[in-house]
Amino acid sequence: MTHFAYRPWHDGPDPLAPPVDLRAALDQIGRDVMDGSSPRAAMEELLRQGVRDTRGLDDMTRRLWQQRARLQRRHRLDGTLQEVQRLLDEALEAEKRHLFPDPSDDARFREAQLDALPPGTAAAVRELANYDWQSPQARENYQKIQDLLGQELMESRFRGMKQALQNATPQDVERVREMMSDLNDLLAAHARGDADTQQRFEQFMRKHGEFFPENPRDVEELIDALAARAAAAQRMMNSMSAEQRAELGSLIQQAFGDPRLAAEVSKLDAYLQSLRPGEDWTSSGRFRGQNPFGMGEGVQAMEDLAEMDALAEQLGQAYPGARLEDIDLEALERQLGQEAAVDARRLSELERALRDQGLLERAADGTLRLSPKAMRRLGETALKDVVKSLSNRRGERDTARAGAAGEPTGSSRLWQFGDTEPWEVSRTVRNAVLRSAGAGGAVTLDVKDVEVIETEQRARAAVALCVDTSWSMVQDGRWLPMKRTALALHHLVQTRFRGDALELITFGRYAAKVDMAELTAMEGVWEQGTNLHHALLLAGRHIRRQPDAQPVVIVVTDGEPTAHLEPDGDAEFNYPPLPRTLRLTLTEVDKLARLGASVSVFMLGEDERLKAFVDIMARRSGGRVVAPDLDGLGAAVVSDYLRNRQR
Known part of the structure; x- marks a missing residue:
C-alpha cells in the first residue's frame, strides 16, 4: 500500500497556490509593447501594477510609505x-x-x-x-x-x-x-x-x-x-x-x-x-505623535524606518541589475504582513516564468524583446478578438476548411497512380459491389474500384498590408489598434493560410518592409510625411514576386499622401500635398490594378481631403473604401482579406 505523510507547511512557495497566469501577463505586456513601450519597460510596468489576484510593487510601496508615515505620526521618542x-x-x-x-x-x-x-x-x-x-x-x-x-x-x-x-x-x-x-x-x-x-x-x-x-x-x-x-x-x-x-x-x-x-x-x-x-x-x-516610545522602542522604530526605506528601494527596482529576487521577503513580511510577502514571491515567479518559458529573449545587442513564441500567443489573442467581432457576420469563408490538397469540387474520378486526394468511399464501395455481383462471390476491393474526390487547388494570395506609421497615428490613439490589426492578420495567415505570402509595409516619411516583431516593438517617432507612394511601390514589387498568387493590397491610413519618393531615393514632403505627390501615388495604384490587385483602403478619421483621394484610388483600382471605428478596424481588415481570397 502507498503511504502518505502530512506535515505542516512553514515557509517557501505555497504548494496549493494556483500557477501564475502567463497568458494574462503576456497580453498586458504585449499591449504596452505595441503602444510604444520596450519589452523591459512593459514587464516592469506589469510588475508595478500587478496582475489578477496579485498586488503589484506600486501597491506595496504605497503601503510601506503609509506605514512609515503612520509610525512617525502616532509616536514620539x-x-x-x-x-x-x-x-x-x-x-x-x-x-x-x-x-x-x-x-x-x-x-x-x-x-x-x-x-x-x-x-x-x-x-x-x-x-x-x-x-x-x-x-x-x-x-x-x-x-x-x-x-x-x-x-x-x-x-x-x-x-x-x-x-x-x-x-x-x-x-x-x-x-x-x-x-x-x-x-x-x-x-x-x-x-x-x-x-x-x-x-x-x-x-x-x-x-x-x-x-x-x-x-x-x-x-x-x-x-x-x-x-x-x-x-x-x-x-x-x-x-x-x-x-x-x-x-x-x-x-x-x-x-x-x-x-x-x-x-x-x-x-x-x-x-x-x-x-x-x-x-x-x-x-x-x-516623530510628532502622542504615544511615547522608550529608548529600546525608539531604536526599533528607527530600524523599522531604515528597513522600510531599504524595502522601498528594492520594490522600486530602479537601480542597475535590479531583480525581484533582491526583495527581502522576511523584512517585507515584518512590515506589511504575510500576504505582501506572498504577492512579492508570486511576482518573482511570474518574472522568472516569463523568462524561463521563452516568452522574453535577449537580442544580439543585449536588449530584451518578445520571442517568436510570445508573438504567436499575442497573435492568437488578437485574432480571437477579431473573430468575436466577425462571429455575427454571414457569408465569410470558413477558415477551418484548409487542406494542402485543395478544396472539394463535389465530383469524383477514378484513382490514378500518384493521386493523393482522399477516397470517395461510397462510390468506391458501389464500384466494388457492381463488379463483384456478376461473379456471385464475396465483395472484394480492387484498385480499379477506387475513386477519389476531385479537388481544385486553393488559390494562393500575395498580401501587402500597408500601415501608416506617421505621428498622427500615435497622436490620435490609432497606434495600438493598427498594430493589433496587423498582428491578427499575420497570425491568421501563419496558422490558416500558410501558403499565402504576407508582407508588412510601414510608411511615414519613407516606407519599409518589416517583420511582425519589428512592427510590434516599433515606437512612434515624430516626423512629417505620409509616403503612400513608396509603400505602394514596395507592395507592387511583392506582388510581382508572386505571379501565381491572388494579389491583395490593404492600406490603413489616417491622412492623404504628403510625400513621395524621388528617383534618387530621397523623400520629398509638402503640405498641402504637391500635385506631383498625388500623381505618382495614383500611378502606383494604376500599376497595381494592371496586376489584378484592387486596393482596399481603411480610412481612419474624418479628413475630407483624404476621403476625396481614397475614393479616386478605389475607382481606379476596383477596390473599396472602408471607414471603420478603431474597435472594428481588425475585423474589417481580416474580413476584407478573406473576401479577396474568396474572390
Missing part, C-alpha cells in the same frame, strides 16, 4: 524621559510624605535637600545618586529609575535585552558589564588586525553567546549586527530635540547605578562607527 520623570515625582512625593511627621532636624535637612534639587530630570537623578532614602517606596522607585535606564540602554544596543534584564540582580548587571568589556577588547583586537581575532571571537561566543541570539559566525557578522543597531540608536538621538538629547545622555550615566556600563557603551559605539562608517549615523526622523 521621549517615553524614557517621561517614565523617569514620573518615577522621580513619585519617589520625591513618597519621601516627603515619610519625612513630614518626623520633627527631627535631620528630617528638615532632608526636606531642604529635596527642595534644592536642580530643575532638570537628569540633574535631579544624578544629585540623588548618593541620597539615603528614608521611605522604602521612594527607595524602590529610585531603584526602578536606575533599572529602567539600564534596561533601555542595553535594549538600544542589543535587541531583547530589556526583557532578559527584568528583575536583574547585581550579579546579572556585573555579567553584562563584563560582556561589554570583553566585546570592546575583541573589537579593538579586530581593529588592530590581530592574527588571533577569530580565536578570540570563538572564546567570546562560548562565554557570552547567550547575549547574541543571532548566533554570528565570525567577527564581521557580529559587527554588522551591532553596527546596524547602534546606528539606529544614534539616529534616534539625532531625532530628539537638543534638550531631550542632553537629558537622556546624562540620565544613561545612571544605568543600573553603575557609570562604567555607560562608558563601555560609549566605547562600543566609537569602535562600531570606525569599523562601519558606511552605516547611517547622521540622519534623523520626525
